[in-house]
Amino acid sequence: MSSIENVVANGMCVGCGGCGTATSGRIPIRLTTRGAYEADLAGVSSADKEIGSRVCPFADESKNEDEIADEAFAELQSDPRTGRYLGMYAGRITDDKAITKSSSGGLTNWTLTQLILRGEVDGVIHVGSTESPMFGYVVSHSVDELMGRRKSQYYPASFADTLRGVRGNGKRYAFVGVPCAIRSIRLVVKEDEVLAEQIAYFVGIVCGHMKSMSYAESFAWQLGIPPEEVENVDFRIKDPELTSRQYKFGAQDRRTDEWSEKQTLSLVGGSWGHAVFQLEACNYCDDIFAETADVVFGDAWLSKYEIDWRGTNVVITRNVVIDEIVREGLERGEIDVDILDIDTVAKTQGGNFRHRREGLAVRLADDEKAGRWTPRKRVAPGYGHVDAERVALIRRRREISAKSHDMFLAAKEQNDLGVYINAIKPLIDSYQQSTKMTFTTRVRNKAQREFWKVVRRVRRSN
């Protein structure tokens, strides 16, 4: 049996679309009632399942991140936390007006723009707004189109139809995706000579986990807009009076065109740590820094950067052209970046390491005990690295994710948001209680933020 069958049967398909692309659509990718994508293997031939298994980021037959990176970036240094690396930076674009249109420091779309302007690519395949569902993979062929599609879309997307739409058109592209999508597209181009010629750059986005479509709907509903009336959403609205972590969620009501917004952290499920609507696949993912990408962009979640409302990217380059683009942008003053060391880069994703390395080991061990199939990972199953309290937390977080999907579905069926909120809030509150920082940690974190605020004020006044 091809392991893609286990992936789908155990709900671990992330819906990336890799198998659909590699089989020219013979494996269809369908939208589920949970608001996510999933491969449909009914009636698929064994030969196609084998192809699918070779490109699926969760199948045992596919090359893992280390194997792909060893081939792609053999000459680069490696670290188990980040994968291979060339340049490491933290920073942002210097245009303070433009930066409000990006989620973080704006370096993702700035770099993609440079790739188009230099003639490295004819276009970019990335996620932007679509008619229905709200977001999906699209192609931008000009800088204007590209810049009209900024910001993080915490929304599932499958690249199968989009890739098949550009295949064979003779154009070269940069492909943007979360780590599993990049691993999958890397494997797809190994199967497909035409796409191999066309995908010139692989641009990664750091990923904590993916949300189902219910994430956007649940927030909009909390703002008074029921799921069927949501016209548009913005997951990352910046506020110059607050820190970059205190961003807002906004939604537009189709009935009135009215726009409403609220600080994300004040909404039920607004903390990423609570993992509401997390896809099951993300419980089995150990790639944080898109280790198979030519470059990866994330948020530099460190007090020094967090206090700046504009947002700050953490960046790892693994490609000389892209590294040169960053360094030249710095010289021209279009971007402002600090050079980082590997430990600082890893520190920007503390929560991610707890969930995706420590947490993964516990989940794998739990599944092993329960006799459940799991994909082969680079993390070994076990409990020895964490205390009993942490094990309980990891399990509780998993429970919140699972319950959020079911209860939101029930809320939609009963047309009552309360059904979801009343079920999920007690779980979140109890989880929050057990993750409460100690008084000393809170004071230390606050002191660090205040210190960096003073440093920033002094620098700006000089």
Ligand SMILES: Cc1cc2nc3c(=O)[nH]c(=O)nc-3n(C[C@H](O)[C@H](O)[C@H](O)COP(=O)(O)OP(=O)(O)OC[C@H]3O[C@@H](n4cnc5c(N)ncnc54)[C@H](O)[C@@H]3O)c2cc1C
């Ligand atoms: C699901 C998800 C989870 C994330 N989790 C983390 C995390 O845990 N830690 C962290 O540091 N950063 C995380 N990020 C990345 C972060 O939110 C920013 O996307 C990143 O820092 C780039 O910001 P920017 O200002 O440079 O990008 P912008 O200039 O705003 O441009 C964003 C670019 O990314 C593309 N894009 C947006 N969403 C997607 C998507 N889903 N798939 C493919 N392309 C997309 C857009 O089309 C655009 O080209 C996550 C992003 C996503 C989508």
Ligand code: SF4
């Ligand atoms: S390749 Fe992607 S869409 Fe296909 S089964 Fe694997 S995770 Fe699902």
Ligand code: SF4
């Ligand atoms: S956490 Fe991993 S599996 Fe989930 S969307 Fe992100 S990269 Fe993909």
